[in-house]
Amino acid sequence: MESKSFTTGNRDNPNTDLHGSKNMMASHFLRALFRIQQTSTSSSSFAGRSRRIRRAAYASMAYSAGARRAWSRALLRKLRSRARLRFPRRLSRTARPQRRDMDQAQVLRKLVPGGPSMDYCKLLEETADYIRCLTTQVRLMQTVMDSISSYAHHPMIP
Amino acid sequence: MSSRRSRSRQSVSTRITDEQINELISKLHAVLPEARGGDNDRVSAAKVLQETCSHIRRLHREVDDLSERLSELLDSADLNSAQAAFIRSLLM
Numbered sequence: 676m677e678s679k680s681f682t683t684g685n686r687d688n689p690n691t692d693l694h695g696s697k698n699m700m701a702s703h704f705l706r707a708l709f710r711i712q713q714t715s716t717s718s719s720s721f722a723g724r725s726r727r728i729r730r731a732a733y734a735s736m737a738y739s740a741g742a743r744r745a746w747s748r749a750l751l752r753k754l755r756s757r758a759r760l761r762f763p764r765r766l767s768r769t770a771r772p773q774r775r776d777m778d779q780a781q782v783l784r785k786l787v788p789g790g791p792s793m794d795y796c797k798l799l800e801e802t803a804d805y806i807r808c809l810t811t812q813v814r815l816m817q818t819v820m821d822s823i824s825s826y827a828h829h830p831m832i833p
Numbered sequence: 834m835s836s837r838r839s840r841s842r843q844s845v846s847t848r849i850t851d852e853q854i855n856e857l858i859s860k861l862h863a864v865l866p867e868a869r870g871g872d873n874d875r876v877s878a879a880k881v882l883q884e885t886c887s888h889i890r891r892l893h894r895e896v897d898d899l900s901e902r903l904s905e906l907l908d909s910a911d912l913n914s915a916q917a918a919f920i921r922s923l924l925m
Contacts, residue, residue, distance in 0.1 A: 731899035779882035799857035816899040823910040
């Protein structure tokens, strides 16, 4: 799909980092899934296992970006503190219409890990990278889904 | 923050220029799924941020949803095959 080479590539291209870290993301996530599968018992709750998978997803993202990004550092801190991973779900309804982009920036800060401590410029920069990484993780999860679904529907010849 | 970003220093102080912000807004706009047909140059910053927030929320929900679906399938999942498929994709 993307680059053929997984070695260096164009250093100036920020997407190169993403390709190398894509593989890290995928291998980390698959390993985590494997562990979860192994350690799940029949008494494990569905919700509990979903949460573990979700946590593994954000961990894979954070580890793939590593210490390079403020959002990933913030996410790693959150994961290590074993705090519940929460992002605001409700759309914020403000009485007055959004007049300036500064107001939306406040909303955005709650959605991006580490957002509250970022200045406006940093927030914009970090958000773009966070979205790229989130998108990659979502695609990865979809790919894994398709992969294990198709094997379920096309079982090996006994 | 980092001074390497402020190429155009209008004064000695590291003041953030409107151009810098517009550039960052454009870059953000570029990673959003719906490219406006037509006027891609001048998109209101507020609109971009609004769409950004919606998009991030949507992605978070997708992660939640996919986590649940993976949880359902995990029992019978052949992850070795998934892993093999992934390794194959590396070689392509």
